[in-house]
Amino acid sequence: MGNFESLWHGFSVALTTYHVLLMITGVLLGILVGVLPGLGAPNGVTLLLPLTFGMNPVAAIILLTSMYWGALFGGSTTSILFNIPGEPSSVATTFDGYPMARQGKAAHALTLAFLSAAFGALVGVILITLLSTWAANFALRFGSPEYFAVYFLAFASFVGLGGAAPLKTLVSMGLGLAFAAVGMDTISGSLRLTFGLDTLVSGISFLVAVIGLFGIGELLISMEEGLRFDGIKARISPRAVFEAIRSMPRHWVALLRGSSIGCWMGITPGGPTAASFMSYGLARRFSKRGKNFGNGEPEGIISPETADHAAGTSAMLPMLALGVPGSATSAVMLGGLMIWGLNPGPTLFTDRPDFVWGLIASMYIANIVAVVLVLSTVPIFASILRVPFAIIGPMIVVVCFIGAYTVSASQPDLLLVVLFGIMGYAFKKLDYPIAPMVLAMVLGDKAEDAFRQSMIMSKGSLAIFWSNGLAATLTALGLLLLCWPAIAATWRRARNGKRPMGAVENRGSNGGERQEVA
Amino acid sequence: MTRFAAEVATALVTLALGLAIVVGAREYGTGWAAGGPEPGTFPFYVGLLVTAASAGNLLLAWRKRHAGIVFVNAVQLRRIAAFGLPILGFVALALTLGFYVATAIYLAAVMRFQGGFRWSACIAVALCTSAFFFLVLEVWFRVPLLKGPLEAILGYR
Numbered sequence: 001m002g003n004f005e006s007l008w009h010g011f012s013v014a015l016t017t018y019h020v021l022l023m024i025t026g027v028l029l030g031i032l033v034g035v036l037p038g039l040g041a042p043n044g045v046t047l048l049l050p051l052t053f054g055m056n057p058v059a060a061i062i063l064l065t066s067m068y069w070g071a072l073f074g075g076s077t078t079s080i081l082f083n084i085p086g087e088p089s090s091v092a093t094t095f096d097g098y099p100m101a102r103q104g105k106a107a108h109a110l111t112l113a114f115l116s117a118a119f120g121a122l123v124g125v126i127l128i129t130l131l132s133t134w135a136a137n138f139a140l141r142f143g144s145p146e147y148f149a150v151y152f153l154a155f156a157s158f159v160g161l162g163g164a165a166p167l168k169t170l171v172s173m174g175l176g177l178a179f180a181a182v183g184m185d186t187i188s189g190s191l192r193l194t195f196g197l198d199t200l201v202s203g204i205s206f207l208v209a210v211i212g213l214f215g216i217g218e219l220l221i222s223m224e225e226g227l228r229f230d231g232i233k234a235r236i237s238p239r240a241v242f243e244a245i246r247s248m249p250r251h252w253v254a255l256l257r258g259s260s261i262g263c264w265m266g267i268t269p270g271g272p273t274a275a276s277f278m279s280y281g282l283a284r285r286f287s288k289r290g291k292n293f294g295n296g297e298p299e300g301i302i303s304p305e306t307a308d309h310a311a312g313t314s315a316m317l318p319m320l321a322l323g324v325p326g327s328a329t330s331a332v333m334l335g336g337l338m339i340w341g342l343n344p345g346p347t348l349f350t351d352r353p354d355f356v357w358g359l360i361a362s363m364y365i366a367n368i369v370a371v372v373l374v375l376s377t378v379p380i381f382a383s384i385l386r387v388p389f390a391i392i393g394p395m396i397v398v399v400c401f402i403g404a405y406t407v408s409a410s411q412p413d414l415l416l417v418v419l420f421g422i423m424g425y426a427f428k429k430l431d432y433p434i435a436p437m438v439l440a441m442v443l444g445d446k447a448e449d450a451f452r453q454s455m456i457m458s459k460g461s462l463a464i465f466w467s468n469g470l471a472a473t474l475t476a477l478g479l480l481l482l483c484w485p486a487i488a489a490t491w492r493r494a495r496n497g498k499r500p501m502g503a504v505e506n507r508g509s510n511g512g513e514r515q516e517v518a
Numbered sequence: 519m520t521r522f523a524a525e526v527a528t529a530l531v532t533l534a535l536g537l538a539i540v541v542g543a544r545e546y547g548t549g550w551a552a553g554g555p556e557p558g559t560f561p562f563y564v565g566l567l568v569t570a571a572s573a574g575n576l577l578l579a580w581r582k583r584h585a586g587i588v589f590v591n592a593v594q595l596r597r598i599a600a601f602g603l604p605i606l607g608f609v610a611l612a613l614t615l616g617f618y619v620a621t622a623i624y625l626a627a628v629m630r631f632q633g634g635f636r637w638s639a640c641i642a643v644a645l646c647t648s649a650f651f652f653l654v655l656e657v658w659f660r661v662p663l664l665k666g667p668l669e670a671i672l673g674y675r
Contacts, residue, residue: 051659167574171532174568178539181561185546188557193542216605223601224594390633391625391643397605398621401612402651406661414609421605426528429589430521448560456554 003133010357013058014365019358022059023066023366027373030070034086035078035381038219038396041071041087041312042328042438046210047403049336057340058358064336065316065359066366068329069121072272072312073374074381076113076305081106081232081382084222089272089308092280096293096300101232103296110236110378111244112298113305114371116255119248120306121367123259124266124313128320128360132349135321139346142322144457145464148450149474151443152465153481154324155436157268160481163277164433172427176437179204180444187452199412206335206441207407210328212417213434215400217424219393233382236375247298254283254299255306262310267318271327271435272311279307313363320356321346324443328435331442519595521587525579533572539565604628616666622648 013019033044045064052060075087080097093113100109142150159169182193183203194200248255258279265275283303284293293300315326316333323344325331337344342352349356384392404417427434458464465475480487539561547556590598604624611620626644629635635643655661 050661165575165578167571167578170571171536171568171575174564174571175532175535177564178535178561178568181564185557187554190546190557192546192557193539193561195538195542220598220602224590224598226593226597388633390629390635393601394604394608394625394628395647397608398617398624398647398651401609402617402655402663405612405617405664406655409662409664411613411664414612418606418609426524430525430528432528451560452555460550460555 003129006133006353006357007129007361009353010359010361011365013354013358014062014362019059019062019362020365020369022063023362023369024373026063026066027070027073027366027370028377030067030072030370031074031077031374031377031381032070032384033067034071034074034076035384036392036396037078037084037086037222038215038393039399040075040214040218041068042332043211043214043400043403044071045329045332045336046207046214047399049207049332049339050403050406052336053339057337057342057352058355060336060340061333061355061359062362062366064333065363066370068312068333069309069363069366069370070374071329072309073114073117073370076117076308077110077374077378077381078385080109080113080301081378082385084385089276089312090304091273092276092304093301093308095280095304096295096297099294100296100298100301105296106232107236107240108244109296109298109301111241111375112247113301114374115244115248116251116258116302117305117309118367118371119255120259120262120308120310121313121363123306124263124310124316125360125363125367127263127314128317128363132317132321132356132360135317136346136349139322141470142346144450144453145467145471146474148447148454149465149471149478150322150324151447151450153474153478154268154318154443155440155447156478156482158433158436158439160484161265161268161274163274164431166485168430168432169436172432172434173436173440176440177444177447179209179437180206180441181448186445186449199410202408202410204416204441205407205413206438207332208404208413208416209420209441210332210438211400211404212420213424213427213437214328216397216417216421217428217434219396219400220421220425221428223393233379236378241375251299251302254287254302257283257286258303258306259310262307262312263314265307266311266314266326268326271315272308273435275311276304276308280304313367316359316363319344320348320359323446325439328438331435331439335442519589521589522579522583522585524589526576529572529575529579533569533576536565536568536570536572539568541565600632612664614666616669617663618648618652619666619668621651 029048030041030044033039034041044067048064048067052063071087072089075085075090076093076097078084078086079090079093080101083094083098085091085094097109097113155173158173159166178193182200183191185192191201261279261282262275265271265278280300280303283299284290287299289297289299312327315330317326319325319330319334323334325334334344342348342355401414401417404413407413424434454464466472543558543562543565546558548558548562549556604627608620608624611623622644625647626640629640629643630637655663
């Protein structure tokens with residue numbers, strides 16, 4: 001098979017001393033970012049991005065993706081040891097991870113989490129290896145109408161699968177699309193939505209928005225809850241690791257279920273956070289040991305962790321093959337690809353095979369590097385959280401603002417960070433999802449171009465999105481997902497009508513505990 | 519502050535943004551020009567979507583106005599102010615004195631007044647952090663940051 005030859009070539013690209021050093025740096029920075037509250041994978045990658053502008057794209061993407069893997073691992077560490085999720089996607093890991101650590105099995109819990117995460121990632125990368133060429137060839141047949149239909153499908157699946165209140169998702173997404181439109185219009189060359197403000201002429205950078213929304217917004221939230229780190233000390237002995245490895249095969253059902261949920265949610269842009277909640281919810285419902293969930297049940301760690309990492313890795317597949325990212329972090333990376341002068345999408349596979357396969361090969365290596373590093377450095381990173389927050393907090397703030405400034409050396413961007421920070425805080429507290437806004441900001445221009453080109457092709461008729469089987473299928477799927485919340489609500493009402501006690505709380509497992517179904 | 523008030527305030531802000539987008543887009547034409555849709559078309563409909571969805575959120579919030587859930591209590595508000603206001607100060611300093619001086623002042627002040635550290639410790643950490651950023655960014659990665667009068671005196675531009 002051609003894929004394996006390409007992968008082999010990819011390994012020869014990725015396995016140089018320089019690249020492996022970059023992986024180690026990336027993973028360590030990632031763990032750091034994942035451990036620190038207020039800094040997560042999306043804005044960690046954002047902060048690092050300006051420093052890669054001068055690097056060659058292969059090295060740059062290896063550094064950024066390694067940071068992503070590291071951040072995913074770091075997030076689980078704090079979930080288990082401190083009951084504080086370092087990443088939104090590791091919230092579900094706290095449910096059983098922290099209780100287990102309190103029972104004195106912290107090392108076992110951590111090893112389980114890391115190993116199942118690595119398993120999930122491995123399944124994700126294998127999926128990418130097998131499917132990417134096929135997906136890219138498939139996508140080569142896409143014209144503007146098909147592309148717009150794909151974007152529409154991506155946006156609609158946030159509404160249908162994201163788990164947050166549908167209207168709030170729409171607001172967040174719409175604002176993202178509008179922010180993307182600010183500034184120079186790429187087709188007509190005229191300026192739009194600047195409201196006479198000079199600072200808006202160059203547009204609103206999504207990187208600045210990510211730093212504000214995820215960085216400052218998240219910090220404000222964690223400050224409000226009054227940060228107290230009641231950490232549990234953990235030293236990981238080889239014996240604990242060995243025992244955890246030996247117990248892994250017993251949980252094969254949870255591992256497989258978690259990876260399939262994760263892969264599905266990563267490819268459709270549900271993202272790792274939704275994936276981990278969904279996996280936890282389903283495991284609690286269907287596992288034989290479901291009753292123990294919440295009291296330190298190993299499967300309660302394995303399920304969300306596997307899904308989290310499977311989603312994080314497989315989110316790279318649509319990003320590479322279609323140019324449609326499956327998570328907020330991969331949306332930032334997609335922005336990076338465009339800045340490095342690459343054209344994400346199917347042509348990338350023919351134009352820059354070294355880049356694509358180097359990246360895929362690096363995902364195998366970097367995840368192994370990450371597991372080894374995270375296992376050996378847990379005590380060091382856990383001790384960072386024992387540094388008083390009056391020191392760490394302001395440092396994170398400084399890093400955020402410096403990062404925002406380095407994006408384009410623009411002073412008004414600092415004020416934008418403040419505004420987006422306030423917005424991120426309000427949105428987070430009121431359960432408006434933020435990832436759709438980031439995705440919309442990255443894809444807004446491309447979606448609009450695809451729409452306008454389709455309109456030009458069809459002389460203004462929307463029927464072009466139904467004109468062939470491919471576009472029609474994608475559009476129909478998109479519409480179905482868009483209306484899914486309404487359909488599900490009607491169906492639930494009908495069922496509850498028959499059974500007044502109806503205990504249908506399925507959607508709750510989708511997006512979080514606090515979400516409300518209108 | 520109740521959650522209801524916060525929901526309403528946020529929905530009103532997004533509603534206003536939506537209207538602003540609609541009005542802004544109207545300036546550039548929302549119809550059909552010779553070569554295709556006019557530049558305002560796409561933002562116009564996006565603005566309508568945001569406006570409509572915000573109105574919907576307002577309605578949903580109104581239905582639950584008696585739930586009486588607290589959005590932020592006084593203690594939390596104080597914590598946010600104690601953390602957020604210095605950030606504004608930092609931004610103001612960074613814009614006038616440059617990043618490195620602002621970083622040092624901000625760190626030292628927060629450590630002293632919130633962390634209760636000794637002045638000597640505050641100043642040491644602040645200066646080291648500032649110097650670290652300077653080395654990494656200006657020297658190593660050659661990414662220039664905003665600089666102020668102090669750097670000018672020292673001869674850095």
